[in-house]
Amino acid sequence: MTPAAEQANGRPDTRVPYADQRREFILATLRTNGRADAADMALELGVTNETVRKDFVALEQLGLLRRVHGGAIPVGRLTYEPPLATRTALSEEKELIARAALQHLPADGSVLIDGGSTTAKLAEILPRDRALRVYTNTLSIAITLMDAPLLTVYTLGGRVRPVTSAEVDDWAARALAEINVDVAFLGTTAVSLERGLTTQDAAEAAVKRLMHASARRRILLADHSKFGKVSNCKHADLGDIDLLITDTGINPQMLKSLRSAGLRVETV
Numbered sequence: 001m002t003p004a005a006e007q008a009n010g011r012p013d014t015r016v017p018y019a020d021q022r023r024e025f026i027l028a029t030l031r032t033n034g035r036a037d038a039a040d041m042a043l044e045l046g047v048t049n050e051t052v053r054k055d056f057v058a059l060e061q062l063g064l065l066r067r068v069h070g071g072a073i074p075v076g077r078l079t080y081e082p083p084l085a086t087r088t089a090l091s092e093e094k095e096l097i098a099r100a101a102l103q104h105l106p107a108d109g110s111v112l113i114d115g116g117s118t119t120a121k122l123a124e125i126l127p128r129d130r131a132l133r134v135y136t137n138t139l140s141i142a143i144t145l146m147d148a149p150l151l152t153v154y155t156l157g158g159r160v161r162p163v164t165s166a167e168v169d170d171w172a173a174r175a176l177a178e179i180n181v182d183v184a185f186l187g188t189t190a191v192s193l194e195r196g197l198t199t200q201d202a203a204e205a206a207v208k209r210l211m212h213a214s215a216r217r218r219i220l221l222a223d224h225s226k227f228g229k230v231s232n233c234k235h236a237d238l239g240d241i242d243l244l245i246t247d248t249g250i251n252p253q254m255l256k257s258l259r260s261a262g263l264r265v266e267t268v
Contacts, residue, residue, distance in 0.1 A: 009123035093247040116187025168203035176210035184215030190229035198231035205233035
């Protein structure tokens, strides 16, 4: 059945035009099924078989799958980290989450904004009429905020990871050891009931752990696609989070389990 026919029958249109989104979908299928059939992927994604073949080749070159006749099977780790600028999926949900986060800004004082596509949305809409000290480990977020005259913006320093623009390693760690902030707005790659919060890169995970320690209040901004997944490096337990803000697309059973685990959750 074609995607158009699926829509006519009340099934969602799953066409995914962006390469990074398609490849995340392929890897998610491998995680779930242990195999991705090329023809099925083309149908699910609403693209040609040749497009899927090119996606398989690109992922195989990264060492994330092995191509076999008619499809692909997993090999090694199954975590693909798209560049921050390409993370366009769920843009509406991310903005809703960011707007909800504004309700938790202090009237004055200091905040820390972690890297990520949802926290970047928060930086874009952060009020410019409030005298706040803003710390961030992400150059793109600092640039977004630097023209606001009442905000005092600090970056943590350190090595810059090109994929995420995040500052990591010793300089960032030293800066976090010396600051205390009222609220930290945090991001993550994946959230699991069993493994807590995880991300792809060990250096970023180390910085995220120090962010938790530097903040009086810790708020996680995560859209529904992050839940029920595990990435490479753990950086926090669920109990380390004071508040989770997510969207209403989160699986109801997952939401119930998170709240049963003692996590305060706002859905928007």
